[in-house]
Amino acid sequence: xxxEKPDLCAPGAGHGTHGPxxxxxxxxxxxxxxxxxxxxxxxxxxxxAAPDRVALHALDGAARLLAFATIHTRLSPLITPPCVVGExxxxxxxxxxxxxxxxxxxxADGMALRAVGIPVxxxxxxxxxxxxxxxxxxx
Amino acid sequence: MTVLKDxxxxxxxxxxxxxxxxxxxxxxxxxGLTALRAALADAGLEFPQIESAFVGCTxxxxxxxxxxxxxxxxxxxxxTQCENASASGSSAFQLACLEVAAGRREVSLxxxxxxxxxxxxxxxxxxxxxxxxxxxxxxxxYALLAEYLKKEKGLQPEDLAMVAxxxxxxxxxxxxxxxxxxxxxxxxxxxxxxxxDFTSPMCTPRGEGAAAAIVCSAAALKDLGLTGEPIRxxxxxxxxxxxxxxxxxxxxxxxxxxxxxxxxxxxITAQDLDIVELHDAFAIEELLYVETFGLCxxxxxxxxxxxxxxxxxxxxxxxxxxxxxxxxxxLGPTGIxxxxxxxxxxxxxxxxxxxxxxxxxxxxxxxxxxxxxxxxLRKET
Ligand SMILES: [Zn+2]
Numbered sequence: 122x123x124x125e126k127p128d129l130c131a132p133g134a135g136h137g138t139h140g141p142x143x144x145x146x147x148x149x150x151x152x153x154x155x156x157x158x159x160x161x162x163x164x165x166x167x168x169x170a171a172p173d174r175v176a177l178h179a180l181d182g183a184a185r186l187l188a189f190a191t192i193h194t195r196l197s198p199l200i201t202p203p204c205v206v207g208e209x210x211x212x213x214x215x216x217x218x219x220x221x222x223x224x225x226x227x228x229a230d231g232m233a234l235r236a237v238g239i240p241v242x243x244x245x246x247x248x249x250x251x252x253x254x255x256x257x258x259x260x
Numbered sequence: 261m262t263v264l265k266d267x268x269x270x271x272x273x274x275x276x277x278x279x280x281x282x283x284x285x286x287x288x289x290x291x292g293l294t295a296l297r298a299a300l301a302d303a304g305l306e307f308p309q310i311e312s313a314f315v316g317c318t319x320x321x322x323x324x325x326x327x328x329x330x331x332x333x334x335x336x337x338x339x340t341q342c343e344n345a346s347a348s349g350s351s352a353f354q355l356a357c358l359e360v361a362a363g364r365r366e367v368s369l370x371x372x373x374x375x376x377x378x379x380x381x382x383x384x385x386x387x388x389x390x391x392x393x394x395x396x397x398x399x400x401x402y403a404l405l406a407e408y409l410k411k412e413k414g415l416q417p418e419d420l421a422m423v424a425x426x427x428x429x430x431x432x433x434x435x436x437x438x439x440x441x442x443x444x445x446x447x448x449x450x451x452x453x454x455x456x457d458f459t460s461p462m463c464t465p466r467g468e469g470a471a472a473a474i475v476c477s478a479a480a481l482k483d484l485g486l487t488g489e490p491i492r493x494x495x496x497x498x499x500x501x502x503x504x505x506x507x508x509x510x511x512x513x514x515x516x517x518x519x520x521x522x523x524x525x526x527x528i529t530a531q532d533l534d535i536v537e538l539h540d541a542f543a544i545e546e547l548l549y550v551e552t553f554g555l556c557x558x559x560x561x562x563x564x565x566x567x568x569x570x571x572x573x574x575x576x577x578x579x580x581x582x583x584x585x586x587x588x589x590x591l592g593p594t595g596i597x598x599x600x601x602x603x604x605x606x607x608x609x610x611x612x613x614x615x616x617x618x619x620x621x622x623x624x625x626x627x628x629x630x631x632x633x634x635x636x637l638r639k640e641t
Contacts, residue, residue, distance in 0.1 A: 190456030199393035
């Protein structure tokens, strides 16, 4: 199954509870030494260095949950409420909004998460979307 | 750097509005000219006396202002279209003030008019994906911030509801407000859930409408025999967001920076403010900004609002118009609608919404991206 967002992630090693694990495609800037996510075609958003100074840097898909809440109304055609969205630290100092698998009862602030691929319907196609699930085997 | 107060004094001399409302088939030209004619009448001016116009608009399309002015007499005035997302009207107002302050014009117009458009946004053309399908929806970020603050400082859903109830109750006394129904804390809590603790009246509605403000120089006040009571614009400040540090959202950090800068430029402190119209697209924002603007000590925003300090005739009337939550947020006009409210408050003509003894007010907006903008206005005695 094709990835819904191949610019942001790639298949990782092993399986989570709800699907195969994914790694995230960050950028590492040779000019300033900082990591940013996602890597883009435009260069380093931290220091402004040109794209040729930025290398692909894989994040292992492990994250720490900072806050989360359930969406009750259809704020976007891409979501089917109720669904749970959170903020997670995907690398030191890099906080991203993430979509969480399942019900909010599964989650607690500070919990370890991991990125997994979950099938979603997009038109008449099935694609593998990036979701985060509890990583109970993680620290 | 030269700031507004170092230049020629600028005065708001006329304000007018077309009521904010849900999307309808009302022609935008009708809404814009309604606001413009009201502002002209308030100032005691004729349209040919306006030398330049800045038109805040996001959803109508190219040259909205120029097309509109064809219907009130083609006077040859300088017209500039101004898009800065939710702060389009605020930026139009800032540019009109600067034109007069710099001596380029004697009389300039800021006019915001908008329809709920097709929501074409640059972020959708950025070509950069995001992990979450909701990452471009401000509501989601603010609802997550509210969740975090709930645990961090003991914020209750009632605190969010209290802000919304106050602003909806203020809006019930405002003939230009989109929502004109007083609501209790219980009404707000029982309304349709949106995300986390947010219910629908804790979030700004979509809509359309128009607002206009005419600014002029001291010379114009004297020479043109203007009838509108002038209100001085002391400062107008704009900055954009920097990368987020720690848990404070970039839009909150830039709101603080802009407030501090605009106080400094105006030569005031937060304690001088009687009226604050601020960007309450979501109720949580008002709880944060009353702290970031220094209206109350850091960490005490919810206690301060619970005490009634932010109500009309409290310590500082916060969003006496009803704010974005109740007066509404049609984007292009919003920042100018704030000026409309502040001018009436400082003149003492705000009717049932009048805050006693108001002399100084601040208007604050955020534009997607994000930018933050604030102006300080004062009644000169
Ligand atoms: Zn860099």
